[in-house]
Amino acid sequence: MEEADNLGKSLTPLERKILPLLKENNNISSLKNSSRLSETEISRGLQWLENKKLITISRAEKEILDLDENGKNYLKDSLPERRFLNSLSQNSLKLDEIKDKACLNDDELRISLGLLKRKNAIEIKDKVSLTINGNKLLKEKFPEEELLKKLPLELNKLTEKDKIVFFELKKRKKIVQVNEEKEISVSLTPLGHELLKKDLKKDLLETLTKEMLMNGSWKNKEFRHYSLKSITPKIYGGRIHPLNLVISKIKKIFLNMGFKEMKSSWVDTSFWCMDSMWIPQDHPSREVQDTFFLPYKGSIPAELAKKVAAVHEHGSKTGSKGHGYKWNPEIAKQLILRTHTTATTYRYFHQKNIKYPAKYFCVGRIFRNESIDATHLPEFHQVEGFVMDEGLTLRDLMGYIKEFYSKMGINKIKFKPAFNPYTEPSFEALGYNEELGKWIELINSGMFRPESLEPYGINVPVIAWGLGVERLAMMLYKKSDIREIFGSSSDLNWLRDYDIKW
Amino acid sequence: MVILDTSLIELNKHVKRNLTKKQLDDILFNLGMELESSEGNEIKVEITPDRPDLLSTQGLARALRAYLGIHKGLIKYKIKKSGIKINVVKSVDIVRPFTVAAVVKNLKFDYEKLKEIINFQEKIHNTFARKRKKVAIGIYPLENIKPPIKYLAKYPEDIKFTPLDFKKEMTGKEILEKHPKGMEYAHLLEDHKKYPVFIDANNKILSMPPIINAEGLGKVTEKTKDVFIECSGHDLNSLNQVLNLVATTLADMNGEIYAVDINYGNKKITTPDLNPEKREIKVDYANKILGLNLKPKEISILLEKMNYGISSVSKDKISILVPKYRVDIWHDIDVVDDIVRAYGVNNMKLSFKPVSSIAETLPENDFIEKLRESIIGLGFVEAFTFALTSKDDQFKKMNTRPCPYVELGSTKEATINMVRNWLLPELMKFIVNNRSKPYPQRIFEINDVVVPDNKEEVKSRNVIKLSCLIAHEKANFTEIKQVLDYLSQVLNINFNIKELKHDSFIEGRCASILINNKEIGFLGEIHPKVLDNFQLAVPVSALELDLEEVFNYLK
Structure with a gap:
């Protein structure tokens, strides 16, 4: 009961108009006649009513036999064979004369000739003349003409006789056609019947307008209820x-x-990415x-380069053995796309003259000569x-x-040397991913070597760690x-719809 | 990633334990390695790249024996005199000036051992020896060589021998041109007038380093008992390191090491020298790095687990002996690292020393963040595209002539040859890849491009740009202009507009964006030629703005 009441309040004006008509009508064409609504409006209204479970719609497909382009003309101007026949009503004529008198094109002339001969309606000697049967046919209708007049008809409701005529006509050019038509029949559900017993004429408010607010006409009235669960068109936001x-x-x-x-x-330079x-x-x-590699070289800070050369060559004052080679500034000048953000860290050691205590970070793009997969x-x-x-x-x-x-x-977490x-x-620091049930290597870390710090005058410990952002993002998403x-091959739909992880 | 292929049975035989795969994996993890994969008995171990001494079953077993307490501390290798001499001729000075050598006798080679030593040699070549550039190793059956050996350089046409696995005699030149190893390593010799060779007292060629041994004197087989090993290269230190690696590995196969005298004319040396290196580790230093309070005795026990010898332990320092096959000990810190591995990283208690500093962001990044939010507010979706791209995409498809850009040398990825100079073409690609997705499409990116700049020490600089694209059936100038007007409002900048001829845009529908008469960007309707080039059948309007200029203006 309550359900029917609520539904009653949610009916749109269109539904309210259609629903009572369903007592007497059960298809679109009769609804069209009794409602004066367009077919689209009716279909839309029926769809809504079906969504509300007030009606059931059964859909059937029918094949409808109807006139085609030439058929329509022939219905108006008679079939060519009829015109042929009529042209001979007075006297015998030559084919050319028939063609002119009956206004036939070559095709029509040929077909009519054959047809009328088969009907035993004409005789051909020098001229064409009517037979007795032909004279009789002047006053009778051909079965073809009778069928055309009756169209449209449902194909599987044709009589056996009509079926034969249809097959004949189908062979001819654009006289008849078969259209598939979807036919629906509507019936009220028990809920629909129940609802119909109620007063549907209730004056419900539709859209709240500025006027209503100004003149207060909304007062003491009820708003139509919306069907809140119906699907709304999709929108996209910026993300x-x-x-x-x-x-x-x-x-x-x-x-x-x-x-x-x-x-x-x-x-x-390689200097900042490596030597430093x-x-x-x-x-x-x-x-x-x-x-x-870039096809040219950059420049390096001369004073610092001397200190860097010393730690490379013999470890300088660090107590390290060094690499034991002669440091080559030309190798250091090579310009490259930076291979890691540690280049940024060492630039800051030098350029910002960082003193302890200090904590710094950076997020940046880095490059490796790899192919894409x-x-x-x-x-x-x-x-x-x-x-x-x-300390x-x-x-x-x-x-x-x-x-x-x-x-x-x-x-x-756990650590691996x-x-x-x-x-x-x-160390590598591995984190346990509960969702995947496995250890994931995300972070690389360590204490900067004394040889790497000495050129910058840093003699306190520096601890550092880094991780790849894409790897983390791939795991999260x-x-x-x-x-x-x-x-640029990311999916725009995903970028519009992805769920916010954090 | 450096991998040792071995078998669990073979490894266990050398370790003298019956380790399961799980036990082995746990030990390897603590030492910073990994059981990469295993199939039946065959195992692949990922070796830490600073430890070439672990690249053989024998080497790994040696470390595991010490770690498990089966054979702790320093392994002593006895060296006898072989009486064999190498005379180095000055002609090698420019091409490959140094060599060191050793002899190992009484080896009982079998198929497995032979494979092991060949693999070890190859792996050292590819890693520590920098693909034979730094060091090349040659191993020969001693039996056929008649000492003394000579190391000299000869004209390639004068070098004639049958290289390994070949049947025909070839000249040095032919080997570089035709032999597979010759072609692979040709770049190491081809610029030199003379190539180095080892020859014996019968004037027979042993090898042409760093390329190939001779089939006659240089082919080690399962029957070989005694071997002659030489290393050639450019610095004695690395050569000795590699020779020590090879000699100790062969000694661990039960061989006996014999020394070789190398005569450089003005200087004579005897190799290999396996006398351990002495170091003193201060207890305080180690504890300060580790944040632990280890006693000297505890440290010395840990170091013995890592194959160090202990010569003395006092209250504040430990005198240690570093095995000669260790190539990764430059500084005391490297010994401390071994203490950590022996102690077990995951046995250490975590600590968190508060270090006081105040958070600080880069003002330009703060600016970008705020601007990004505003543009998202207009319903634009952010794209994140590559900086590496091609001249074709950046200029040709955009119907413009190239402006100065940063070019790349050789690239593995065929589709890239430069760093992007502007963002718009990359966003065009984004729309092309998403052409089947619902319209209207409004996308943007705020990111860096790189422009050449000779005033900079890196001959270029990053510039932050903004690009916005609108694509749908009726995308037009007005819509993109509205975006600019909106930006002008939120930034409180009065952008001026001036008609611009830009070949990427439709003439009369493109304008430059100016602040104080300086052009800082442009906007317009993309030219149908450009859309054609990208095979895009939807109108696009777009803008590109130099945010560096905007930011500087606002400052």
Whole structure:
């Protein structure tokens, strides 16, 4: 009962108009006649009523036989064979004369001739003349003419006789056609019947208008209820890119921990990417196969280069053996696309003359000479942070990483010793991904080597860690192809619809 | 990633334990390595790249024996005199000036051992020896060589021998041109007038380093018992390191090491020298790095687990002996690293020393963030595209002539050859890739491009740009102009507009954007030629703005 009441309030004017008519009518054409609504309006109204479970609609497909283009004309001007026949009503004629008198084209002439001969209506000698049967036919209708007059008809309701006529007509050019028509029949559900017993004439308000508000006409009236669950058209909003969302989250973590932000340019010298941090001059990462070289060289800071040369060659005053070669400034001047953001860190050591205590971080794009596939890109993003202070230990490095991980929601971590040319000791820090049920290698970390710090006059421990942003983003958004996360082949629909992870 | 292929049975035989794969993996993890994969008995171990001494079953077993306490501390290698001499002729000075050598006798080679030593040699070549550039290793059966050996350089046409696995005699030149190893390593010799060779007292060629041994004197087989090993290269230190690696590995196969005298004319040396290097580790230094309070005795026990010898332990320092096969000990910090590995990283308690500093963002990044939010407010979706692109995409498809850009040398990825100079073409690609997605499409990106600049020490600089694109059936100038007007409002800058002829845009529907008469960007309707080039059948209007200029103006 209550359901019917509520439904009553939610009927649109269209539905309210159609529903009562359904007592007597059950198809579109009769509804059209009794409602004076257009077919589209009726279909829409019926659809809504069906959604509300007030009616059921059964849909059937019918084949309808109807006049085609020529058929329509023939109905008006008679069939060619009829015109042929009529032209001979007075006297016998030659074919040419018939053609003119009956206004037939060659095709029509040929067909009519054949047809009338088969009907035994004409005789052909020098001229064409009517037979007795022909004379009789002048006063009778052909079965073809009778059928055409009756159209449209449902194909499977034709009489056997009509069917034969139809097959004949079908062979001829554009006289009849068969159309598929969807026919619906509507019946009221018990709920629909119940609703009809109520007063549907109720004056419900539709759209709230400015006028209504001005003149108060809404007062003491009821608004029509909307069907709140119906599907609404989709809209799209502007979104931040998911990769940037991850980056901004990581930035926030660093900022919350009191870190300062750094940046430097994408093109840099090998000096800043490698030499500055004691990576040997014959290190494999310096080769063209791994790194993007620019076809020219840059310049390097002369004073610092001397100090860097000393630690490379013999370890300077660090107590290190050094690499034991003659340091070559030309190799250091090679311009490359930076291979890691540690280049930025060492630039800051030098250019900002950073004094302890200090905490810095940077998020930046880095480049490796790789070909593109699902797990590799020649460019990606790295985040890196360092802490410089007296008395920092390896246990502090581990503590900082734990803090960083826990702020990303990862609480179970373990460490694996690793090698890195500019940090010692070095670790990989693995985080346990509860969802995937496995350990994921995300963070690389270490204490900067004394040889890498000496040229900058830094003699307190510096602990540092970094991670790849795309790798993290792929894990968070469960993507297996890195190109979905980064690059111009990302799916716009995903960028519009992705769920906010954090 | 450096991988050791071995079998669990073989490794266990040398370790003298019956380790399961799980046990082995756990130990390897603590030492910074990994059981990369295993199939049946065959295992692949990922070796830490600073430890070439672990690249053989024998080497890994040696470290595991010490770590498990089966054979702790320093392994002493006895060296006898072989009486064999190498005379180095000055002619090698320019091409490959140094060599060191050793003899190992009484080896019982079998198929497995032979494979092991060949793999080890190859792996050292590809890693520490920098693809033979730094060091090349040659191993020969001693039986057929008649000492003394001579190391000299000869004209390539005068070098004639049958290289390994070949049947025909070839000249040095032919080897570089035709032999597979010759072609692979030709770049190491081809610029020189003379190539180095080792020859014996019968004037027979042993090898032409760093390329190939001779089939006659340089082929080690399962029957070989005694071997002659030489290393050639450019610095004695690395050569000795590699020779020590090879000699100790062969000694661990139960061989006996014999020394070789090398005569450089003015200087004579005897190799290999396996006398351990002495170091003093201060207890305080180690504890300060680690944040632990280890006693000297504890440290010395840990170091013995890592194959160090202990010569004395006092209250504040430990005198240690570093094995000669360790090539990764430059500084005391490297010894401390081994203490950590022996102690177990995951046994360390975490600590968090508060370090006081105040958070600080870069003002330009703050500006970008605010601007990004405003543009998203207009319903624009942010794109994030590649900086590496091609001249074709950046200029040709955009119907413009190239402006100065940063070019790349050789690239593995065929579709890239430069760093982007502007953002718009990359966003065009984005729309092309998403052409089947619902319209209107409004996308934007705020990101860096790189422009050449000779005033900079890196001959270029990053510039932050903004680009907005609108694509749908009726995209037009007005719509993109509205975006600019909106930006002008939120930034409180009065942008001036001036008609601009730009080949990427339709003439008369493109304008430059100016602040104080300086052009800082442009906007307009993309030219149908450009849309054709990208095979895009939808109108696009777009703007590109130099945010560096905007930011500087606002400052």
